[in-house]
Amino acid sequence: MTKNHPSGFGEDSEPVASRIATGLHKIGLAMKQQSWQQANEEGISATQGQILAALLAHGSLTGTELSARLGVTLPTISDSVRVLVEKKLLRKSPDPRHPRASLLALTRKGETLGARARSWPEFMAGAVSDLSADEQRVFYRGVVKMIRTLQEQGLIPLSGMCVTCTHFRAHVRRGEAPHHCALVDAPLAGGDLRLECPEHELAAETARKQLWEQFMSPG
Ligand code: SF4
Known part of the structure; x- marks a missing residue:
């Protein structure tokens, strides 16, 4: 606290931009925690949930396209896709645009789970509606x-x-x-x-x- 400033929030106070960044960090942690918890309840990882939600929103994509859209590395996408295929939530088919690539599409079960994963950030809408x-x-x-x-x-x-x-x-x-x-x-x-x-x-x-x-x- 600054002795010379009657309010105590004067020249040493953080700029508003820094406080907004701190606030966004707290919100980001809450979102991460919620995603992790809800993914855990579904028996998948948060990244796997993101993949299902992205395929539901955009239709079939390649691993490279998913990596670009989600900002997640290709090896991480490949690991998650392997697990999702094993769980019968995704299926692969040849990509007619690129002979050596595979297109990833949701199975019926994957669509249901993808719809639930898309709603994971919805808890935040309640706070925004205030x-x-x-x-x-x-x-x-x-x-x-x-x-x-x-x-x-x-x-x-x-x-x-x-x-x-x-x-x-x-x-x-x-x-x-x-x-x-x-x-x-x-x-x-x-x-x-x-x-x-x-x-x-x-x-x-x-x-x-x-x-x-x-x-x-x-x-
Ligand atoms: S992103 Fe492009 S196509 Fe989609 S609503 Fe906006 S302007 Fe239209």
Whole structure:
């Protein structure tokens, strides 16, 4: 505590950015703990649950594609896939695009478990729903910005988000839904922006920069 500062929270106090980072760390630990616990109850690992959830969301993928989407190394994916195939939650078939690769698809049992694994982070939605509508809007915008920064730094896989998608059009109109998805030709409000869209197509680096500038500067 600083003696010279009556409030005791003056010049020695941590910057807000550091406190937010500490808070996110605590939230991350809670999410990790929940995933671990729920995976344990299902008799699988958290990574295996992520794989099932990803295949349910995106359809059949190769091990390399899973590795890129989940940000998990290929050897870890291969180990998890071997166990999931043994448990009859996944099946392999030849990939028509690459003769030497295998496509991984969910079995019926895998689909059921994948749906449950997708709901593992839902406990957090309860805490978020305690925020007001305005707080949620600002928070979500902050989340999108942070993920985009971490993606550009290579710390989160570059997939799924509208703001990096070749179909995204930022601020094309005024009003509640200023953005647009050209793929489905539909307006998007700030709260509609996707973080995990299965139709996402990554824009080239220069186009991503332009998209981001347009998104950040309505003009
Ligand atoms: S395809 Fe998906 S990620 Fe791309 S702009 Fe449309 S909704 Fe967003």
